[in-house]
Amino acid sequence: MPTTRKRIFIRALSLVVLTIVGIWMLLPFAWMIATSLSHESKAMGSGRSMLSSLWPQPLDWTNYAGAWHELNMGLLYLNTITVAAATTIGQVFTSSLAGYAFARLKFPGRDKIFVAYLATMMVPSAVIIIPLYILMSKLGWLDTYQGLIVPSIFTAYGTFMLRQFFMGIPSELEDAAKIDGCGLLRVYWHVVLPLSKPALVTLTIFTFMATWRDFFWPLIVMNSPRKFTLSLGLAKFLYEHGPKWTFLMAGTVMATIPMIVVFLFAQRYFVQGIRLGAVKE
Amino acid sequence: MKSRSAIFPLNELTMRDRQYAGYLFILPNFLGFLVFTLGPVIAAFAIAFCRWRITSRPEFIGLGNFVELMQDGRFWRYTYNTLFLMLGIPLSILGSLFLAVILHQQIPGAAVFRTVYYLPTITAGVAIYILWKWLLDPDAGPINQLLGAIGIEGPRWLLDPFWAKPALILVNFWTVVGGANMVLYLAALSNVNPELYEVADLDGAGAWRKFWNITWPMVSPTTFFITVMSIIGGLQGSFDAVFVMTAGGPGGSTSVLSYYIWEKGFQTYQMGYAAAIALFIFLIVLVLTLMNWRFGGRVVHY
Numbered sequence: 001m002p003t004t005r006k007r008i009f010i011r012a013l014s015l016v017v018l019t020i021v022g023i024w025m026l027l028p029f030a031w032m033i034a035t036s037l038s039h040e041s042k043a044m045g046s047g048r049s050m051l052s053s054l055w056p057q058p059l060d061w062t063n064y065a066g067a068w069h070e071l072n073m074g075l076l077y078l079n080t081i082t083v084a085a086a087t088t089i090g091q092v093f094t095s096s097l098a099g100y101a102f103a104r105l106k107f108p109g110r111d112k113i114f115v116a117y118l119a120t121m122m123v124p125s126a127v128i129i130i131p132l133y134i135l136m137s138k139l140g141w142l143d144t145y146q147g148l149i150v151p152s153i154f155t156a157y158g159t160f161m162l163r164q165f166f167m168g169i170p171s172e173l174e175d176a177a178k179i180d181g182c183g184l185l186r187v188y189w190h191v192v193l194p195l196s197k198p199a200l201v202t203l204t205i206f207t208f209m210a211t212w213r214d215f216f217w218p219l220i221v222m223n224s225p226r227k228f229t230l231s232l233g234l235a236k237f238l239y240e241h242g243p244k245w246t247f248l249m250a251g252t253v254m255a256t257i258p259m260i261v262v263f264l265f266a267q268r269y270f271v272q273g274i275r276l277g278a279v280k281e
Numbered sequence: 282m283k284s285r286s287a288i289f290p291l292n293e294l295t296m297r298d299r300q301y302a303g304y305l306f307i308l309p310n311f312l313g314f315l316v317f318t319l320g321p322v323i324a325a326f327a328i329a330f331c332r333w334r335i336t337s338r339p340e341f342i343g344l345g346n347f348v349e350l351m352q353d354g355r356f357w358r359y360t361y362n363t364l365f366l367m368l369g370i371p372l373s374i375l376g377s378l379f380l381a382v383i384l385h386q387q388i389p390g391a392a393v394f395r396t397v398y399y400l401p402t403i404t405a406g407v408a409i410y411i412l413w414k415w416l417l418d419p420d421a422g423p424i425n426q427l428l429g430a431i432g433i434e435g436p437r438w439l440l441d442p443f444w445a446k447p448a449l450i451l452v453n454f455w456t457v458v459g460g461a462n463m464v465l466y467l468a469a470l471s472n473v474n475p476e477l478y479e480v481a482d483l484d485g486a487g488a489w490r491k492f493w494n495i496t497w498p499m500v501s502p503t504t505f506f507i508t509v510m511s512i513i514g515g516l517q518g519s520f521d522a523v524f525v526m527t528a529g530g531p532g533g534s535t536s537v538l539s540y541y542i543w544e545k546g547f548q549t550y551q552m553g554y555a556a557a558i559a560l561f562i563f564l565i566v567l568v569l570t571l572m573n574w575r576f577g578g579r580v581v582h583y
Contacts, residue, residue, distance in 0.1 A: 010386075011386065011388065014383045014386060014388055015388060015389075017383060018380075018383060018384065018388065018394050021380065021398070021459075022394055022397045022398070024455075025397055025398055025400060025401055025455070025459060026397060026400070028401075028409075028412055028413065028416055028455070029400070029404075031412075031415075031416065031423055032412050035415070093309075094309045094310035094313065095310060097306045097307065097309065097310060098306060098307040098309075098310035098311065100306060101302075101303050101306035101307045102307070105302060105303035105306060106303065107301075107302075107303030107304055110303065113307070113311070116319060117314065120314075120318050120319055120322055122566065122567070122570060123322050123563060123566075124516070124517040124559060124562050124563050124566055125517065126517060126539055126542050126558075126559040126562060127321075127322060127325045127556070127559040127560060127562075127563050128318065128321045128322055128325065129321075129559075130321075130325060130328060130542075130546050130552055130555055130556045130559060131320070131321035131322075131324035131325050131328060131556075132317065132321045133546075133547075134324075134328075134335060134552065135316075135317075135320075135321065135324075137335060150313070150317065151317040153313060153317075154310065154313030154314050154316075154317045154318055155318065156314065156318060159310055159314075184302045184306075188306075209403075213405070213406035213407070215406065215407050215520075215521045215524070216520055216521065216543070219524075220543075220547050230407075230408070231406060231407035231408070231521075232407075234407050234408055234411060235407050235411075235524065235525055238411055238414075238525065239528075243414070243415070243418070243421075245415050245418075245421060248411055248415070249412070249415065251408075251411075252408040252409070252411050252412050255407075255408040256404045256408050256409070259403055259404050260400065260403065260404060263399070263400070263403045264396070267396065267399075270399070270403075270464075271464055274461045274464050274465060275468065
């Protein structure tokens with residue numbers, strides 16, 4: 001049995017290690033914020049001390065205004081929020097209906113169809129994206145919002161995750177409701193959905209954030225700058241205007257803060273989501 | 282006015298009605314699934330056997346793309362790049378396990394640490410890659426400044442063919458180590474029976490023995506799962522990071538397979554060829570998944 005002194009030593013050492021690691025994780029963010037508040041000339045200078053680069057004097061807020069204008073942040077925000085919200089609503093709505101059906105309802109071919117869903121989950125997204133792009137082209141959906149949103153609604157993950165969840169709910173409540181004379185839609189809406197809040201919220205958050213951060217699909221679908229999402233706008237700016245770091249850091253801060261806020265408010269759903277298998281790394 | 286239920290008694294649904302209900306429920310999702318997921322998957326197989334520049338008509342060429350692929354020097358080079366970047370996987374998995382083991386003890390403020398450690402994963406994306414591009418900037422970036430302060434002249438990082446890939450591994454490590462894998466390990470650690478450790482203590486086992494003989498085997502299912510998922514992800518991934526930080530360079534030293542697909546499919550619009558590359562990746566993923574299924578039971582040991 002390790003002695004109490006040894007225990008305290010290990011705990012203290014662990015705390016030190018964890019703190020160092022924590023600082024290492026946070027340092028890039030600190031620099032991001034510091035640079036966004038620095039004046040351009042100071043940010044690029046060499047020969048100034050490390051610590052002073054973390055605490056710019058004086059604080060220069062003009063980068064945010066500059067980024068807002070040059071990067072068109074307002075438009076980027078609007079587009080990203082719209083696309084993310086639409087995709088999330090579509091995904092959660094259709095996936096919950098389908099997930100419930102696969103979990104509870106019996107119909108011929110149900111399990112075969114579900115296997116098809118599972119099979120496509122294994123397919124790398126690159127395989128799907130090429131024909132999908134061609135389809136968008138044929139539909140005339142390139143460079144449109146619907147081209148960005150609609151295909152993203154129909155990934156199999158949501159259905160899979162919710163089906164697993166629905167199967168885990170005890171069916172007594174639903175049976176009771178049916179005996180009381182509720183039709184299926186009623187049972188689904190009034191009984192099952194309220195019970196499923198955790199899973200639904202988790203799916204909502206994950207879908208929203210995945211769409212917010214998505215880069216590849218917007219990159220190939222969107223061409224008009226006024227329709228760009230945040231990822232696309234930032235990347236294009238970097239490529240076309242070169243590394244104007246102070247502006248870019250301000251833009252980065254603005255693009256990142258919403259993610260952090262959502263995360264801080266909804267932390268437990270992330271842990272849940274990982275357990276439910278909603279995370280697609 | 283009669284209520285609707287008198288005309289259509291919902292509580293007396295026949296078997297057939299229930300079946301129709303099933304189809305109705307899945308209809309919106311299933312239609313979308315057919316058109317936007319399953320359809321494309323099947324189409325990809327067809328496209329890969331064609332030569333198709335999107336403006337012209339597709340031309341069936343059988344295995345032509347695959348033959349060309351096997352002889353394509355850049356393809357093999359980029360495969361090497363992809364595999365090289367995947368060297369970071371064992372590092373980050375061990376890192377996550379390390380952090381999980383330490384965090385698992387009842388440390389004051391554990392929740393704060395968990396939150397902070399998850400931040401990189403949460404924010405990962407184009408914005409964060411832009412941030413790292415600056416951090417790693419050889420002239421203006423803090424990392425080289427830090428190295429300079431202790432007398433080391435830092436390398437050119439993303440601009441140096443030798444250092445670019447290690448730099449990408451570093452960024453990926455930072456992004457991933459405190460994230461989902463660590464959470465999974467924490468969960469797995471909570472499921473380890475504490476009595477095992479107590480018995481080991483009584484036998485006088487040291488920390489390393491306890492880890493190697495108890496902890497490591499007990500979390501091996503998680504380790505296995507994470508490893509397979511990471512490999513599958515690693516084969517397809519890194520596009521965002523590569524695009525933002527290096528654009529595949531310098532000199533093609535960071536181009537990965539997903540980047541090659543983008544170049545071929547969306548820069549030169551050689552759709553058939555790009556589809557062939559994608560299918561090649563899929564094939565490997567399939568093999569790995571099958572191996573996982575078959576041999577998963579043996580590698581995992583209690």
